[in-house]
Amino acid sequence: MTGQKTLILEMTPLEAAHLSDVVGQFAQLLTASAPTTDPAVARLVPDAYADDPEGAAEFRRLTQSSLLERRGEDAARVLSSLAPLRSADPTAIEPVELPLPPDTAAAWMRCLAALRLVLAERLGIRGEDDGDPDDPRFGVYEWLGYRLDGLVQALDT
Numbered sequence: 001m002t003g004q005k006t007l008i009l010e011m012t013p014l015e016a017a018h019l020s021d022v023v024g025q026f027a028q029l030l031t032a033s034a035p036t037t038d039p040a041v042a043r044l045v046p047d048a049y050a051d052d053p054e055g056a057a058e059f060r061r062l063t064q065s066s067l068l069e070r071r072g073e074d075a076a077r078v079l080s081s082l083a084p085l086r087s088a089d090p091t092a093i094e095p096v097e098l099p100l101p102p103d104t105a106a107a108w109m110r111c112l113a114a115l116r117l118v119l120a121e122r123l124g125i126r127g128e129d130d131g132d133p134d135d136p137r138f139g140v141y142e143w144l145g146y147r148l149d150g151l152v153q154a155l156d157t
Contacts, residue, residue: 004102005102005155006099006100006101006102007099007100007102007105007151007154007155008097008098008099008100009097009098009099009100009108009150009151009154010095010096010097010098011085011095011096011098012092012093012094012095012096013085013086013088013089013090013091013092013096014090014091014092014093016082016085016086016088016096016098017085017086017090018140019078019082019147020079020082020086022115022140022144023075023078023079023082023111023115024075024079026075026111026114026115026118027072027075027076027079029041029118030068030071030072030075031072039121040117040118040121040122041068041118043117043118043120043121044067044068044071044114044117044118045060045063045064045067045068047059047060048060048063070110071110071111071114073107074107074108074110074111074114075111077103077104077107077108077111078107078108078111081098081100081104081108082098084096084098085098105151105155108151109148109151109152109155112144112147112148112151113148115144116141116144116145116148119137119140119141119144120141122137123135123137123138123141125141
């Protein structure tokens with residue numbers, strides 16, 4: 001981010017409702033009783049040392065909890081910022097302006113990126129050519145990418 005500015009995000013109430021649902025599911029996944037056994041959660045905490053399994057396991061043990069906690073805080077911030085749109089008429093097709101201060105915009109970017117990692121794991125996406133366009137989850141994956149790209153571009157100007 002080049003400057004500390006409030007970003008104005010335009011989103012329809014319907015989009016906000018869908019995103020709230022997905023982010024809520026993500027938050028629940030992060031608080032599951034055994035997150036390390038879920039490959040999607042494990043993808044959120046990558047190995048630090050590819051050539052040292054013992055070192056990677058130790059690093060993961062020391063950092064996983066705080067990293068997943070921060071991801072949960074990001075999800076909570078996204079849900080909080082979506083609250084005004086969730087109370088709007090979900091059938092409204094006109095976008096509503098949603099101000100995102102710099103720290104909230106950063107939480108949005110981290111949360112959307114993490115959501116894409118989870119979905120990529122669930123969909124078996126490892127490269128650009130992977131993914132089944134007929135799978136409705138792939139549409140969500142693409143939409144999150146579209147939203148993430150828009151945030152990055154807006155904050156980079």
